[in-house]
Amino acid sequence: MKEAGDxxxxxxxxxxxxxxxxxxxxAAAGPAARPSPWTVLESREVYRRRLMRLREDRCRRxxxxxxxxxxxxxxxxxxxxxxxTGEGKVVLVRQYRSGTGSWTLEIPGGTVDPGEDPEExxxxxxxxxxxxxxxxxxxxxSAAVNPAIQNNRCHFYLARGVKRLGPPRPEPSEDVExxxxxLEQAAVLAAEGEADHSLGALGLLRALLRLRRAE
Numbered sequence: 001m002k003e004a005g006d007x008x009x010x011x012x013x014x015x016x017x018x019x020x021x022x023x024x025x026x027a028a029a030g031p032a033a034r035p036s037p038w039t040v041l042e043s044r045e046v047y048r049r050r051l052m053r054l055r056e057d058r059c060r061r062x063x064x065x066x067x068x069x070x071x072x073x074x075x076x077x078x079x080x081x082x083x084x085t086g087e088g089k090v091v092l093v094r095q096y097r098s099g100t101g102s103w104t105l106e107i108p109g110g111t112v113d114p115g116e117d118p119e120e121x122x123x124x125x126x127x128x129x130x131x132x133x134x135x136x137x138x139x140x141x142s143a144a145v146n147p148a149i150q151n152n153r154c155h156f157y158l159a160r161g162v163k164r165l166g167p168p169r170p171e172p173s174e175d176v177e178x179x180x181x182x183l184e185q186a187a188v189l190a191a192e193g194e195a196d197h198s199l200g201a202l203g204l205l206r207a208l209l210r211l212r213r214a215e
Contacts, residue, residue, distance in 0.1 A: 082206075
């Protein structure tokens, strides 16, 4: 999955160098929620870096009148793919993450470009990062990435019967190593903390549940 800096780089490629207004996301497509207990009195842009935006909302609680300031990071939506080969191996990627300053083991994923269908984005990211593609695709729903401070969602897909179609073509900012692992063992690695990307762990859990229900 791309980090914030990778999103900015891809935005530059697409010609989105800035501009006004919020960063589009599929956040509104999430589960139905109760009405907000807060009234937004003022909203202002604090910082923008291409397709990342930091927003400050000054709000008043409806029941008490207490005012509070919330900070929201706006990103494009993300995608994650649990890709399983015909031999039952899940396609993982090991890559360096600047946020934690460490190498992580996770499932392939990335950013949904503006106007792009999430499944098309997932297929693109899988092929770019691993060289794998094809297969039977199933949507596994979406989840809020970090609802306390972010507005975007991550969309999950299960791809069964994928094949290696060519060499990986990662972004210039990515250091990616493709790793094949048994699906059950990949879930164990996530549970034990070796594959500790939270969204990757959630994707593996959803894929396992879907495959077991199909048995």
